[in-house]
Amino acid sequence: AQSVTQPDIHITVSEGASLELRCNYSYGATPYLFWYVQSPGQGLQLLLKYFSGDTLVQGIKGFEAEFKRSQSSFNLRKPSVHWSDAAEYFCAVATGSGGGADGLTFGKGTHLIIQP
């Protein structure tokens, strides 16, 4: 079964510093991968997705992620964080084969803290 692992439960970054959140996936074929962000008490917002093609994908809010098949990773990056980036970040993998609606399997999440 497909799964994703987010090794870091919490990460603290200074405002203006760069950010990298780690995600490792387990899947035999090319996975469909996503990063979502969730502010406290809110729903999830899609930051970016990887289906195929260019391994460096650009998302909203200045985020990007790089798919590395050799490392089974899909790490999220941002060159300079803002206090408003403080939130919970989830990496997710699609659980189906692309033939129709299916669910997403989420990692446990990484809580991002921004210090002034």
Added chain:
Amino acid sequence: DTEVTQTPKHLVMGMTNKKSLKCEQHMGHRAMYWYKQKAKKPPELMFVYSYEKLSINESVPSRFSPECPNSSLLNLHLHALQPEDSALYLCASSQDWAESSYEQYFGPGTRLTVT
């Protein structure tokens, strides 16, 4: 319009009550989903509707009863819940063909407390 709306925002119910959660989207999506999210945990899939038919039920207890009256609406009927069912219930929608089916848009959720 990329919005999924959910009502109510908050719900407190007793274990003998019957209540319903409502989800609505006007993006023309033909797949809709219910997820359950406990505090400090990731969302977990409960149900998937595809073209108004239930396609996936992740072994959810029968006290949760989903309904999809039309392609824009998704309900979750609740009856005889337990305190451990307290959680944030998230609705999502997507297209239902090939890769687009995985690009899911989430609503803000309903915070449910069972007393």
